[in-house]
Amino acid sequence: MMKGSAMGWFTEGTEHEGYVVCVFADGLYGSGGRWMEIDVMTPDGRPVEHETDPDRRAWRSPSQVVGWRVACSCDPFREHVILDPFWIRVWDLADEDVAAGRIYAGPPASADAADISDREDLEPVFLDVWRRHVAPDLSLHTIGTLSRSLKELEAQLDDAVAAARRAGVSWDKIGRAFGISRQGAQKRWETVSAAVVGRTEDN
Incomplete structure (x- = not known):
C-alpha cells in the first residue's frame, strides 16, 4: 500500500x-x-x-x-x-x-x-x-503476504478434512466438496487420512 x-x-x-x-x-x-x-x-x-x-x-x-x-x-x-x-x-x-x-x-x-x-x-x-x-x-x-495467507488457509483446510474423516465422510464427498476427484482428494490428504484414528472405509 x-x-x-x-x-x-x-x-x-x-x-x-x-x-x-x-x-x-x-x-x-x-x-x-x-x-x-x-x-x-x-x-x-x-x-x-x-x-x-x-x-x-x-x-x-x-x-x-x-x-x-x-x-x-x-x-x-x-x-x-x-x-x-x-x-x-x-x-x-x-x-x-x-x-x-x-x-x-x-x-x-x-x-x-x-x-x-x-x-x-x-x-x-x-x-x-x-x-x-x-x-x-x-x-x-505481495507474494510474501499471500504466501502466508495461503499457508494459513491450507492448515485450516487440512483440519477440516481431518475432522470430516473422523466423522466418517468419504473421500468421494470430500473430493466433490473441494472440486476434485475421489482419487485426487485421497492423494492430497493421505497424510491427514493416516493420522485420523478410527477412519471409516471409503465408499
Missing part, C-alpha cells in the same frame, strides 16, 4: 520513502529546510554541513534551483537513490512542458521551486516515477 506523508510517499512493508528533490547546478540536491532555505544534500542523501555553523545544515535559496528529480530512501539498507528523469526549470510559464521535462516554478524571488511537489498537477507525474522504482519490492511483498 502506498501512502502520503509530510515528506512524500511511503510503502507499507517494503520500507521505501519517496520524495521530490531540488537539483542545483553543481550536482548537489536539496529538500526540506525553512522558509526560503532549502537544506542541501549529497547525491547519496548525506546532509551538507553549513560552512560557518556546524550545528546547522548548509542551505540554498529556491532561486538557485535548476531542476527536480524524484528520490527514494530505501531501507533497511539505508540506500538513497536519485531517479530519472530530470525536469529542468524554465523561467517563463510559456516554456513549461512537463511531458518534455520543463517545469516553471515562478520567478526567482518566490519559494515555489522548493515546494514544487505541492502542485496537484505534478504530483501524479512524480509519483509515477517512484511507483515504477518500488514495483519490484511491492510485488515481492
